[in-house]
Amino acid sequence: MSATVLIVDDEENARHNIGDFLVSRGYEIIGVPTLAEARQVISQEKADIILLDVELPDGYGPVLLEETAYLPERPPVIMITAYGDIDMAVDAMKNGAVDFLQKPIRLAQLEKSVQRAAEVVAMRRELSHLRDARRQESNFIIGKSRQMQLLFKHAQRAAEASVSVLITGETGTGKEVLAKTIHQMGPRANKPFIAINCAAIQSTILESELFGYEAGAFTSAEKRKPGLFEVADGGVLFLDEISSMPYDMQAKLLRALEERAFRRVGGTNLIKIDVQLIAASNRDLLAMIKEGTFREDLYYRLKVVDLDIPPLRERKQDIPELVGLFLREMNARMGMNITSLTPMAMKAIMAYDWPGNIRELRNTIERAMLFCDDEAIDVSHLSVDIVRNLPEAADQVFGS
DSSP states (O other): OOOEEEEEOSOHHHHHHHHHHHHHTTOEEEEESSHHHHHHHHHTTOOSEEEEESEETTEETTHHHHHTTTOTTOOOEEEEESSOOHHHHHHHHHTTOSEEEESSOOHHHHHHHHHHHHHHHHHHHHHHHHHHHHHHHTTOOOOSOHHHHHHHHHHHHHHHHTOOEEEEOOTTSOHHHHHHHHHHHSTTTTSOEEEEEGGGSOHHHHHHHHHEEOTTSSTTOOSOEEOHHHHTTTSEEEEETGGGSOHHHHHHHHHHHHHTEEOOBTOOSOEEOOOEEEEEESSOHHHHHHHTSSOHHHHHHHTTEEEEOOOGGGOGGGHHHHHHHHHHHHHHHHTOOOOEEOHHHHHHHHHSOOTTHHHHHHHHHHHHHHHOOSSEEOGGGSOHHHHHTSHHHHHHHHOO
């Protein structure tokens, strides 16, 4: 594979000799003599692998291990030294170095060490490629806004760490789509994704839906039924509209999360589970805590990572990308070939504030396609509310 190796060594001959050898093996090389220059290269994300000398003119080489420890894609670091300090080598390995080479460096050993590091880089690239592919399949549009870019980065971290997530946002902003995206990006992608809308389930049966029940637990319980926690074991359980969960049920959910175990309704056996919980709400849970209708301890247990999806009116620059997604999706489903919107139709859509957010936009595009016999959707195919919002569009459709 092609990888760029950063050689950090104040000895020019060493940089050249190592560099020439690695170039002959197909690697790209950047050579610098100081920590300061190494930091600059790393900050520009130009280095895939780092060969790092210990004693440098402007500092102690291994400090780079600590400085790069929190990078999302930390380059593998191979320490090189002429001093053979075993204690230092052990410390370097503990701090994340993947190997340790002594000068004079044997080229065969160097090649093997760099090759192992390159395999790590290749694996990361493949995982990144798979995450990107899953992201495209998820229909979750990140968009160009800084707010959405940051939200997606946090979602990616939450997916990889498999921690509890609380997603908030107005109705129609795509909370369940984001939850599915987190599932697809994480290590549980091949395990179940189970969703339940807490507002759609009667409070009296929500406990048996989540935890299941034993035969005879109540009148109609003729046989044992596993709950959604069991069905989702190893995967992701998505609790939509968690603000609708009764207060007493919140306590039972909290206990199950803290103990990673529960009992079926009417049962005595403790059932262990491994589930990543993602909850969503379009209500202000902090206000509900003050009102005494939502448990504060459950709130903080859920929001290990909190993701607030902004309403569509605050990220209108993402609308064209969303429209393109819906056109592609519905063309395939409806057997149509509508490729775009006319400039006036797009202008009307951009001028509208979308109180129903992405869900309303999707429904708008679907409706417009039903009435469109051309290759482009025009203002005449849009709903009256959207057209009237833009005077020039209204004049075109209704006349002055």
